[in-house]
Amino acid sequence: MRVFWTVVARELVRFIRSWQLVLVVLYAFTMEVYIAGSGIELKPRNVAIGYVDESGGGLSQKLLHYFHEPEFLPPVAFNSQTALSQAVFDKEIVLGLIFDEDFEQDFRKNKHATLNVLLDATAASQAYTTLSYLSNIVLNFSDTAFSVELVTHKLFNENANNATFMALTELLSITTMLSVILTAVVFVKEKEDGTWDIMLLMPVNAKSIILAKSFSQVIIVMIGIVISVGFVVFGAFDTPIHGSFFAFLVLAFLYAFTGAGIGLFVAAIAKDVMQVAQLSVVIMLPLIFLSGAWTPIYAMHPWLQTLSLLSPLRYFIEGTESIFFRGTPVLELYPYFLGVFGVGSILYLIGFRKIGHLF
Template structure:
């Protein structure tokens, strides 16, 4: 019963800390909403010009396929010398060059085009090239099939599962939620312990019947409750209602995953509290641990794009397992028979971290 009173005390202290309360509410609501809508990984309003040496019906028809909101056609240029000038001055993301006899070449089952890209913004240039190549390929196949005795040599069909419209906000919203949980798991327990140091309560606790271990356990349980409540509100209020992202899996299973991840990461929070003297140091050390966890999780950079040594190091990031399992539950609707492996891996990683963190905090206090 005394332990429950301690948990209640920690929750009340959190609610009375207006600054921290507003910060947590914002992270679970506004931050996730802005991250989902403020960043778009799809091509939007990309400016481009065309140098058309053919000026045929077919060449104009091809240009007409590149429509808003993905493209923003700026017009025609008349000289190849203008290409470099337009790209150097960032007037365009890309310039499409259509050669002479374009329509005749298509009738002969030939396709010869040039696409110049502005590589200053590599991600936008990559998207522009991908979208444009797809449009050109579809146009070419359509035209070839319309001519007598011509057989299309390519027949590509794609089917996107779980996110048929390939909306980037699905990934961005969930990725931001996972990052927010990681940040709060690192900061909240450590901040709660440091507050006791700042207020001089540690000395009073040492001479009271209350043990330090019970106090720390109460703080960890209270912070876990706060994070779980914030996660539940974020999923139902922001992800499902505001962003209209379908949550196909069992929310209880996702919260179970979250509990496992909190346990995995709280050991680092205890270690931060043991070597910090004030809140400023807690914040600095939390960022120091947060960045490698995020970088190695695959949330910012695809696993396949990393150097080989970093690919191996990703297995040391607890967030990697939480991400894989979380996406599987929320987006794909998979159950415990799939995610049990990730729960075990998080527990195996979390146990030594928790033991180390507990050892250092007990030694320090």
């Protein structure tokens, strides 16, 4: 046991001595999470609109009135259709509206008017939602005596607050990244220096050394998580938590160990830090992208859905979402704990055995 704690302390001291590393890790857990949370907005926001009005005002201006902030920027008038389409081509305008000469007349007399719309669909997500906004606006406008009303309740995240969500997702990705890379490098450095073989040959239990080394990195990651949740998620973004915070910590701890397991595996294969960098990116990116962080699982290809069962991050993210937003009671969280623990322990065991062999 004394050996265990000595090794843990030694690794922690080594970590703190490298001030560059401390700074980078701190930056990742705080600023990076903050930037992702405040910067990425997936809903249409400030969509740039341009219009050409040949109908002479009136109805068209009334319609334009409906495009307001924060979803749309104030509409910009263009003199001709060519000027408008040039602006769309140059990506200055996302949505172009063309009211032709007969627009108003058609609407009043013939009752059917046509609105020409140019839409830049290179950013598909924005285009989808912009289009459905547009059709809702026009539909609302078409018949003012319309009587159906929707009462929408957004559950769990009332204002559909993107900042919280993106910040949490980013935190989980960074946890993955750091737990894998830090652990892998701790071992590979020894391999590079040639001290790892000696370590295994010493009359100390190799298992406890491996455990202690990976445990030290888990401690670093856990401290990072606590700082990040405290200062950024709760502090800067004021995220409410509906479930048990303790459950989240336990889940995060299990997950950090899983990451360390992957790190062990990477370290067993890699010969130097260069290979660690390449390998861990190759392993981490699928983990992150199969986890449902960016795309809901059920919207993926069927074979990707099956693969995603192997990603421990999937259970971690679903568990965290449930704890923070849905407020699922602790006892009902067991599938997530089982998932992280199951996949994690398998990965850890594989890595543990591989790195423990001398040849």
